[in-house]
Amino acid sequence: MEQDMTMMLHYIHEAPDALSENIRRSSSLTRTLVDEFVKKPYRSLWIIASGSSYNAAISARPLLLNILNVDVRVLTPHHFCHYEHSLTDLDFVFVISQSGCSTNSIEALRFLRSQNRFAIGVTGCPESDFKAEADLLVDYGLGIETIGYVTKGVVTLIGFLALFAFESATILGRLNQEEKEVWFNRLDNACQVNRSVMKNSITFWDKHVKTFTAMPHAFIMGAGSNYGTALEAALKMSETIQIPCLAIECEEFLHGYTLQLTPNYPLFFIDPVDSTSKRILDTFTSVLKITDRAFLISNNPDIAGPNVLSYEGHVHPLLSPIAFLPFFQYLSYKTTDSMHRWMKHPLYKTFSEDVPSKTESYVHTVQ
Secondary structure (H helix, E strand, O other), X not given: OHHHHHHHHHHHHHHXXXXXXXXXXXXXXXXXXXXXXXXXXXXXXEEEOOHHHHHHHHHHHHHHHXXXXXXXXXXXXXXXXXXXXXXXXXXXXXXXXXXXXXXXHHHHHHHHHHOOOOOEEEEOOOOOOHHHHOOEEEEOOOOOOOOOOXXXXXXXXXXXXXXXXXXXXXXXXXOOHHHHHHHHHHHHHHHHHHHHHHHHHHHHHHHOHHHHOOOOOEEEEEOOHHHHHHHHHHHHHHHHOOOOEEEEEHHHHOOOHHHHOXXXXXXXXXXXXXXXXXXXXXXXHHHOOOOOOEEEEOXXXXXXXXXXXXXXXXXXXXXXXXXXXXXXXXXXXXXHHHOOOOOOOOOHHHHHHHOOOEOHHHHHOOO
8 A cells, every 4th residue: 555655656757748749649649530420510528427537527618619619528427427428420529447347438438339329438447348349449548556545546637638629729720830839838838837836845745734634525626628727626525534525616706605714724726827817816826815825826926925826837738737746746746645544444445345346357557
């Protein structure tokens, strides 16, 4: 267990290098999925995913909308199979599972096949159960990640979806070659900022160790692409630190959630460096009047302070989740490790066996 958890930190550090390599081989990496998408004038893109894969898709959705100029829907497999699945021939759909062993994602592939739809499975582990369940299997370029608390997998998945958009839009004439190169450079720059955020997160955690190791719960506020960052932060902190965490769109935070605030509340704000930044920064500054345990990720020089995690460089708002995720990943790892919270309650094992979310082959794959 201890060795595995050390690997979590390794994968956090490895993520930007893995994504940088995927950028260099973008054409070959995305070709299988791109070739399917450009066959028809699709009017919408449906992404079916859960957990961290869902959060990655939510993070990438604003970029996909901007680049592909089609409607983009992100649904959980359960919701898709049981409630919302009215597809036409002009709706392009694929299912994501990083491990290829998620039972709900496999159900979604089977549902598609039962409806005589072409079942496309996107996974970080091509030698998983997805191989037998999908009509078309797509490896998104994760490489190796051998623990369940995925970090590299989320960053590389957001990057893959971005590369898929860039390559498809170029073929469809929605980006010219020069514009494509600009986006590639922006994506590579997001990798550079990822490294800066990670480096600064180490000293930031040390500075606030008393707060981070005493959190009874946490709110994480984001907007746009970084609503996906907030969702993934809440998931990662919940499953590792084992505290209740809630992701909220920053403006929605003001509509009821703030009524419960006390000086004991840990709050995390993400500056998306876009048109919503001022409102988020104003909210962060004001909430410090209630609690000293409010923190912000921002490189705005006008709002620097001990509770602000700054970073070097600038990142495009639509790609900023790639840059900001390592803070929450490191916070989750370091806090859990320091508090020796890797082990779960002994009754959890029975529950997980009664209601499995992974297939039996999961232990032989990545998450």
